[in-house]
Amino acid sequence: xxxxxxxxxxxxxxxxxxxxxxxxxxxxxxYHRLEALASRNDLPPCALMNCKQAMVMLWNACVxxxxxxEEPGVD
Amino acid sequence: MPAQNSSPYWNPKNETLRRSDLQRLQLMKLQxxxxxxxxxxxxxxxxxxxxxxxxxxxxTLDDLRRLPFMTREDWLACQAEKPLFGDLITRPATDAxxxxxxxxxxxxxxxxxxxxxxDWAWIGEAWCYGFxxxxxxxxxxxxxAFSYGSFIGFWGxxxxxxxxxxxxxxxxxxxxxxxxxxxxxxxxTTVCATPTYxxxxxxxxxxxxxDLQRQSKVDKVIVSGEPAGSxxxxxxxxxxxxxxxxxxxxxxxxxxxxxxxxxxxxPGGVHILExxxxxxxxxxxxxxxxGYGERGERVVTxxxxxxxxxxxYRTKDLVVKVPHTRxxxxxxxxIYEGGILGRVDDMxxxxxxxxxxxxxxxxxxxxxxxxxxxxxxxxxEGIRDEITVKVELKAGTETRWEEIQRQLGKDLADxxxxxxxxxxxxxxxxxxxxxxxxxxLQDLRTMA
Numbered sequence: 001x002x003x004x005x006x007x008x009x010x011x012x013x014x015x016x017x018x019x020x021x022x023x024x025x026x027x028x029x030x031y032h033r034l035e036a037l038a039s040r041n042d043l044p045p046c047a048l049m050n051c052k053q054a055m056v057m058l059w060n061a062c063v064x065x066x067x068x069x070e071e072p073g074v075d
Numbered sequence: 076m077p078a079q080n081s082s083p084y085w086n087p088k089n090e091t092l093r094r095s096d097l098q099r100l101q102l103m104k105l106q107x108x109x110x111x112x113x114x115x116x117x118x119x120x121x122x123x124x125x126x127x128x129x130x131x132x133x134x135t136l137d138d139l140r141r142l143p144f145m146t147r148e149d150w151l152a153c154q155a156e157k158p159l160f161g162d163l164i165t166r167p168a169t170d171a172x173x174x175x176x177x178x179x180x181x182x183x184x185x186x187x188x189x190x191x192x193x194d195w196a197w198i199g200e201a202w203c204y205g206f207x208x209x210x211x212x213x214x215x216x217x218x219x220a221f222s223y224g225s226f227i228g229f230w231g232x233x234x235x236x237x238x239x240x241x242x243x244x245x246x247x248x249x250x251x252x253x254x255x256x257x258x259x260x261x262x263x264t265t266v267c268a269t270p271t272y273x274x275x276x277x278x279x280x281x282x283x284x285x286d287l288q289r290q291s292k293v294d295k296v297i298v299s300g301e302p303a304g305s306x307x308x309x310x311x312x313x314x315x316x317x318x319x320x321x322x323x324x325x326x327x328x329x330x331x332x333x334x335x336x337x338x339x340x341x342p343g344g345v346h347i348l349e350x351x352x353x354x355x356x357x358x359x360x361x362x363x364x365x366g367y368g369e370r371g372e373r374v375v376t377x378x379x380x381x382x383x384x385x386x387x388y389r390t391k392d393l394v395v396k397v398p399h400t401r402x403x404x405x406x407x408x409x410i411y412e413g414g415i416l417g418r419v420d421d422m423x424x425x426x427x428x429x430x431x432x433x434x435x436x437x438x439x440x441x442x443x444x445x446x447x448x449x450x451x452x453x454x455x456e457g458i459r460d461e462i463t464v465k466v467e468l469k470a471g472t473e474t475r476w477e478e479i480q481r482q483l484g485k486d487l488a489d490x491x492x493x494x495x496x497x498x499x500x501x502x503x504x505x506x507x508x509x510x511x512x513x514x515x516l517q518d519l520r521t522m523a
Binding site: 015016052053056057059060064065069 | 103197
């Protein structure tokens, strides 16, 4: 498995323009890392499918907190 | 962020958002939802083209009204034209992880719905707002009186409770007797059911000689699936029989989850999940918005389901919206006073008088001797409509039948411009009981 992390543009504000707290920044960072892992096709099924599950849970938290609003239908 | 277990809100950030910010958030989500629907759903693109509206026309929340309505009939027609799912869906069916159907209680063709992994997670998430608001916490043991079939029902609530960290008791196809025994034995603190079935289980407990108030640990009954959860007399009856607080929620298969929930302050209505939905209230005939305090049809736009964009969907549910300040809980989400009040197409005309089944139930449930009831509409001699309320009495109250019959008939007439209701006695066990949505009205006039 590759351990390279994709470069993620740093987001400083939520959807309403409020500065992100340190916790929110960490949640968003975790989400993007999981999103990157979940889009890979070279991981073992046990890693890939659990990454997808974890990713959608983080997606919920990030959407609830107005950190992002990405297309819900796409995994 | 504060310690979440002590927060009365599932999402403190949005549940207490200023109304102006909430509206900005809704506009942003609306714009993106419309863009996506236009780009990925031929169904929506067709509706938008027909209405001559493009995604970039949506610049303010008022522009929502430029968008066309979406109806159940449109949806069914597209399913019939392109089976199984029509061209409403935004992605290939193989991308879905879940399939469900509408309940089909009205006897109509069911709608078929698909959900992606994210959609399904969001469905559970929306329930979390409601369950947390009513006081469900990780220490709770939650019993689901639900059959876990293809009707979406409490599926999302089940996953919500797992997410919260509750001990979940799924009762599947158990009998009512076994359900009652299990929830007592396992020390369930929260019970989820339709209002009708919550009453049914309480009756069964009485038959078994189980005093739910003393022998069970249930302190919350969370109901969904029927308007009765917000009818004061029905709610009181549930609370009295269980010795617990009764909280209402309402959702629909078309949404996949709940769009309203009652908080623990029990304000006499349900909060709208306004960071995930826009709920308009419109005059059902003119389609024009009605103000706070006025009865109208709810029209929903959802931001959470990617597979099936729901934009200005006409629900036919009747509601009265009031400001969030009606509740002292601190949420800034507006409220539907009295929950879902019925359906636009529920109304029956009997000898020139409008009759709503929910209004009849509200009166019948004031009579604590009544165990179960049915409303039967008939046409006598081909011209004269008759309305009969058939009631089954609780054991031991039969000797008071004549008094109950007279008073119930009077109460029903008083609430319906003097319309005469026949009140008839049913034998014990004669009337049907329901687990899912109750069907307490039989209109036999069209069958004559």
